[in-house]
Amino acid sequence: MTSAQIAIMTTIILYLCLVIFTGVMIGKRSKKSAEGFYLGGRGMGPLVTAMSAEASDMSSYLLMGIPGLAYLSGVADASWTAIGLAIGTYLNFLLVARRLRRYSVELDAITIPSFISKRYGEKKPIIMGIASLIILVFFVPYVASGLAAIGKLFNSLFGWNYMLSVIVGAIVIISYTSVGGFSAVATMDLIQSVIMTVALCVIVVFGIVQAGGMDAVLAHASSLPGFLSFGQTYNAASGQAEPYGLIRIVSMLAWGLGYFGMPHILVRFMAIRHEDELKLSRRIASIWVVISMAVAVFIGIVGHAVSSVGRIPMLEGSATETVIVRLSDLLSSYGLLPAIVAGCILAGILAATMSTADSQLLAAA
Structure with a gap:
């Protein structure tokens, strides 16, 4: 193992230790009740609410998916997706957040299934049972996919055994989530x-x-033909531009519709300390989403230019999602301090994956 790899591994291990320590400390101060565990006692500030909602949503897609998509085919796919996500974020805060916060308090509901059940006054928890089953069916594999991503990251970086890497990631996430509950998850999402x-x-x-x-x-x-166009897309195989039709644009914009049904995001609205603070949260979340996704798209463009001059290999297919990893490897070759910075960047990818997995794990719980 090279000195650069040792520096990167040390940085990531320190980050994981910070995650566990933060979860344990917050867990000691959290309210010992169901509301305290699942909603942080409804005491989240606007900044934590906004950033926790966005970090738990973006996952590694922000640092791998969007840059990889822009690297592969240009700005059209990635940008229309980003625009759809930005619109979805804003409208979710605008149309859903205040009502959900207000009525979940009135109904004394601490989960989305219990809110739906109490909202419609069902005497037998049929709707609540179905909603809970849907969350479990879809979130357990989703959490597993996040753990798989952690396993692949450690395996590709350090050659660690894949299953061992998955187990380490699971132990870290489960430890601070189970000890600190929602407060620990939301705080770590802010840090992440x-x-x-x-x-x-x-x-x-x-x-x-x-x-x-x-x-x-x-x-x-x-x-590159069509690479910078919103109405065309670049075909790497043929080296030519292809038309980007209305149906594809609408399909990419439709990504934003998912926000209105994501339990791990909706509970953030229920947990804010006062509904009047949701306006500030909406502004923070919307601005962060627009800027972060614009930068992510631009990284794909920059990464392709770096490949063209031979600084990193030309990437194809699913390998385009590793453009940030490749750039981090290049950065680590410049010495100890750059290697530590590269470790922080790779910890960012790990953070993106963990910020979604912990929130989904809590929602599934």
Whole structure:
């Protein structure tokens, strides 16, 4: 194992220790009740509410999926998806948050299934049982996919056994989620959103430098047919532009519809300390989503330019999702301090995965 790999591994291990320590400390101060465990005693501030909602939603898609999509086919797919997600975020806060917060308090509901059940006054918990079953059926595999991503990350970086890596990730997530409950999850989501933001900013600046500057990045992107177009998409196999029709645009925009039914996001609205603070949360969440996803799309463009000058390999297919990992590996080759920074960036990918998995685990619970 090289010194750069040791520095990266040490940074990630320290981050995991921070996660567990934070969960344990918050767990000691949390209210010992069902409402305290599942909603943090309805005492979340607007900043934590906003960033926790967004971090628990974005997962590794923000740091791997969107950059990889932009790298593979240009801005059309990634940008229309990002626009749909931004619109969905804003409308969810605007149309759902205040009502859900108000009526969940009046009905004394601490979960989405219990809210639906009490809202319609059912005498037998049939609706609640169906809603709970749906959450379990879909969230258990979703949590498992997050753990699988953690296993693949450690396996590809350090050659660790895949199953051992999955178990380590599961132990870390389950430990701070079970001890600290919603308060620990929401606080860690805030921390993880900061790490994700820093990772995006550092890698985009580093990538621009490696590509030869902003002019070189834009010149390369412009040379690829349809790469910078919202109405066309770049086909890497043929090297030609393809039309990007209305149906595909609507399909990408429809990603934002998912927000209105995600239990791990909706409970954030129920947990805020006062409904009047949701307006500030909406502004924070909307601004962060727009900026972070715009940077993620741009990383894909920058990464393709870096590949074109031979600094990282030209990526194809699903390998395009590793563009940030490749850039981090390149960064770590410049010495100990850059390797530590690269470790922080890779911890950002880990944070993105964990921030979704812990919230879904709590919702499934």
